[in-house]
Amino acid sequence: MSAVRAYNFSSGPAIMPLEVLESAAAELTDWQGSGMSVMEVSHRGKAFVACAAETEARLRSVMGIPDDYAVLFLQGGATGQFSAIPLNLTAPGDTIDVLHTGQWSAKAISEARKYGVDVRVVTDEKASNYTTTPAAGSYELNPAATYVHYTPNETIGGVAFHYVPETGDVPLVADMSSMILSEPVDVSKYGLIYAGTQKNMGPSGMCVVIVRRDLMGHARPETPTIVEYSGMAANDSMLNTPPTFGIYLLGKILAWVESKGGVEGIAEINRAKAAALYEYIDASDFYSNPVAPDSRSIMNVTFVLANPELDKAFVAQAEAAGLTNLAGHRSVGGMRASIYNAMPREGVDALIAFMADFAAKNS
16 A cells, blocks of 8 residues: 555546545544444435535535525436436427537537437537637527536636626526536526536535526426436435435535635635646646637646657656656547646646656656
């Protein structure tokens, strides 16, 4: 067993706060004096019902979620919501608008089309190889659309919106999987927010859905019960056995976020980490970042080496130095450093030091 904890730059499942892991480990075999782990107790028991209620309350507090929004803890990850959202919010023949900025928005487009929905791709950043986001106001939305969907942060390409699209009375739907809790979000601007938990919110396997209550209760008759929002909301996400360990760990992570000054404090830390890494890359002749400066993610920093033949050596030597999971997505290549909330500044500084040393030895 390694005596030194790695700096894990994986895009997900991702690094988690050490304090949270240690706290969970300390009560793994005996949670609240039950003589059982939280994974073994009944989800119907008073102790876990209280745990789930506390997690929801913490999330509402940390994100400032208004009372007219339901919070759901669902299984199937964010990918499950690519189907659940059109099933819950549309009828066959409805139109939705989508802002296409990368592979995750592409998946949402593809899945929605399976349900007889007219998907209007109102902007597509293909011309830039998905290294840009559209300028605000540069696209025309359909005022009769059922909803507008976008991905504020594209994990694979390291591309992010730095504004919230204005959609008027049309509900805005956002896949926030790789940026939720990383900076303040005005929930009231959205009809629905969804996020897989494996990046900033805990282990994989769960998706958090934050949905305005007036959008629920209109699901198609064929919608599977397991993804029908109003039924899940009425049963506190416990229509079936919920992802108990994920709910428990999310509660601990939210307490950790509070200890860092909430999302405002976390955002300040995240911006400083990203700025340091981008500053080093931009000053280098050995590395470069392909993303337009006004569209760069503070969560997923992509970069390429001047000589791609050195990619494998870079990844191998970085891993030997305790800097893991830096290879870029197989579809784009290069490198990607995912620096989510739990990545300490020391990890980013260690990466920069390694990059400088590697460049000096291979230039």
